[in-house]
Amino acid sequence: MTSNENRLSRILAFLDSTYPDARIVLDFKSxxxxxxxxxxxxxxxxxxxxxxxxxxxxxxxxxxxxxxxxxxxxxxxxxxxxxxxxxxxxxxxxxxxxxxxxxxxVPGDLDLLTKLPGVGRKTASVVLGGCFGKPALPVDTHVGRVSYRLGLTVSNDPVRIEQDLAGAIPAARWWDFTTRLGWHGRRICTGRKPLCDSCGLEPICPKNGLASK
Ligand code: SF4
Structure with a gap:
């Protein structure tokens, strides 16, 4: 196992154990x-x-x-x-x-969903993962920010970030990973003042893009 693979597996294990009940924050019934x-x-x-x-x-x-x-x-x-x-x-x-x-x-298919007016790739992925149980990696602002800081991507472009994550993480784990990483971004690795001193990932985080590391 390379050092990067080892770091990723530690990140996945941390997210699994810290946010086992992570779910979509939006309320919905269908x-x-x-x-x-x-x-x-x-x-x-x-x-x-x-x-x-x-x-x-x-x-x-x-x-x-x-x-x-x-x-x-x-x-x-x-x-x-x-x-x-x-x-x-x-x-x-x-x-x-x-x-x-x-x-x-609502169709459970990425191509059909993204043909609907106003539905982009991220929105389609949220519905595919959240309602249809399909492998999906929606990259919202929280997932993008934390992925960058953790060095899981060098890009700020959501499509590129999705590609980087998809290449590193098994498809069966995509949905749980993005949901849990999003929760970490909301609670600890926040936009303006990330709580690095309280973060369980601090020992293995390069804190990319942060002024004082
Ligand atoms: S150590 Fe800081 S920058 Fe890294 S994931 Fe934790 S809160 Fe975010």
Whole structure:
């Protein structure tokens, strides 16, 4: 085993033991709801989205219902998530496309998901891993930041980071790894002030990109 492989296996073991119950932070009851919640989470915190979605899904629980909502109605509900005009437009278009192309169901396939309006690779990966149990490595801001600091990638580009992680980690572990790394990023390896003194990965972390290492 090389030193890099040894370091990675220590990172995986730390995440497994520290965050065994890690899960998606967004609340949802169906693939459709996770898809919409993930779109709303762009440039917004997951906690804020969770405050909005009970009202949204209470009124329009599925694609068929949301596709009938007006722009003004949806804007009023998603307003506090920011960029609400664009987001209302996006989730209405998404619902309409699901009804038109998939009978209102969410497809469990990366290519089909990324053909839907407003659905990028990260959003599609969240739904594939979170609802369909498929190997998926969604790279959000937390996963990207912590991967870089830990030296698991030298890139800040989410697609490149995903490639680097996918090449190093067995596919069967992708989903748990990204979920747990995201939790570590939210709790310890935070954006502005990472708590390195309290971090169990400190002895093996190069702290790339941090001013004082
Ligand atoms: S040691 Fe610091 S930079 Fe490295 S993972 Fe822990 S909190 Fe993040």
């Amino acid at each position: 693939p459709f709801q996770l898809l919409v919640a993930t779109v709303l989470a762009a440039q917004c915190t997951d906690d804020r989205v969770n405050q909005v979605t009970p009202g949204l899904f209470g009124r329009w629980p599925d694609a068929a219902e949301l596709s009938k909502a007006t722009q003004d109605e949806v804007e009023a509900v998603v307003r506090s998530t920011g960029f609400y005009k664009n987001k209302a437009k996006a989730v209405r278009a998404l619902a309409a496309a699901l009804v038109a192309d998939h009978g209102g169901a």
